Amino acid sequence: MRTSSWILSGVVVLLVAASAVVRLMIYPAVHQLPSDTDSVFEYTGTASTLNAAALETGDLANALLTDVPVTLDRHVRVIDTDGGTAVISDEVVMTGPNDTQLSATSHRWSVDRTDLEDRPAPQDSGAELHQGLVISWPLEPEERDYTFWDPTTATEAPAVYDRTEDVEGREAYVYTIDAAGPLGDPSIIENLPTSLPRDVLAGLAETLPAEQRPDPAGLAQLPETVPLTYAATTQRVAWIDSGTGAVLNGSLQQTIVAQTEGPGGPVTLAPVSSMSVEGTPEGIAERADDADSNGRALWLVGFLLPVGLLVLAVLLAAFVIWREIRTRRGAGAGREPAAAV
Structure with a gap:
């Protein structure tokens, strides 16, 4: 084999190795x-919530803000990584008219960087x-049910695969999650009263629709401070x-x-907070883009580049073999037959 063929064979090996590395x-x-x-x-929508200022002044008519327009911003960022584990800051702020902050929650989670499932928290991470x-879906989601963590009740709930839809030209899997239980989010609990006077609760009950009001006889039997x-x-x-696996909406x-x-x-007394929000059209379009x-970049690195390097290696190897065969055939044809004795 000629020197050039050895060099080209080495290039073939390098191309195969490069494909594997990529x-x-x-x-x-x-x-x-x-x-x-x-x-x-x-996200945007409406919310009803207790009006702390009205409660303090005894203004029961305005103690419950009802169906006010709200904006909910969820800020998710990686604050630390440890190999395949990421520590996530998850902050949610809800604002009402005149940019008045109505609620805020803050959490830290430790998740796997590929399947986004829970992982043991790195030391001193506060996760x-x-x-x-808890924050999103695996980078390669499937049409199946998952386990989801609901921060509001601090419980796990099934994320049920429901259907597949088109969202801004992207195929989207749609999951539904229902959770219920005692309030478990410390960020919310610390902003709610631990007790209220019985007459305040009775006044709140009067502002509710009839089907949501507690039994007046039951209210009357409560202690003065409930x-x-x-x-x-x-x-x-x-x-x-x-x-x-990106959240589109x-x-x-x-x-x-x-x-x-x-x-x-x-005994349920009265709703103190409710909200209904959904993604904005602008945000949905941006996330789809x-x-x-990201999908094109992953396809380039995960498929096109390694396959292209492998195909190039195969073509170059075929060229080396073809050239060697041709050279040897040419050399054999150029030899003179030996003279008879």
Whole structure:
């Protein structure tokens, strides 16, 4: 074999190795939650909530703000990584008219950077314990049910695959999540009263629709200062990009009710907070564009580049073999037959 053929054979080996490196090392490195992830998801809708200022002054007629327009911003960012684990800051702020802040929650989660499931929290990270998904879906989602963590009730709930839809030209898997239980989010609990006077609760009850009012006889039997606990229900719908796992759209309905302990268990007194929000058209379009760009980049690194390098290696190897065969045939044809003795 000539020197040039040895050199070309070496190039073939390098191309095959490069294809393997791209697919087995570079692709997994980029196909994970980036360490610089910093995203804000905006939702709009309406909310009803206790008016703390009105409660303090005894203005029961305005103690419950009803169906006010709100904007909910969810800020998700990676604050630390440890190999395949990411520590996530998850902050949600709801604002009402005149940019008045109505509520705010803040959490930290430790998740796997590929499947987004819970992972043991790195030391001193401050991440909370949870089970299942909490901020998004795996980077390669499937048409099946998942376990989702509901921060409001601090419980896990099934994320049920419901259907597949088109969202801004992207294929999206649609999941529904329903959760209910005692209120478990400390960020919300600390902003709600631990007790209220009985006459305040009675006044609140009068502002509610008839079907939501507690039994007047039951209210009358409560102590003058009523100790309160809270329960919550949430209904979520998530539209997840089938190619990247990105959240394209979402909706949330949440209700928190005040309770007190009765002879037979918790007695529901009145809703103290409810909201219904969904993604904005501008935000949906932006996330779909991002998913489209990310999907093309992943296809380039995960398929086109390694396959292209492998095809180039095969073509070059075929050329080396063809040239060697041709050279040897030419050499054999050029030899003179040996003379007979």
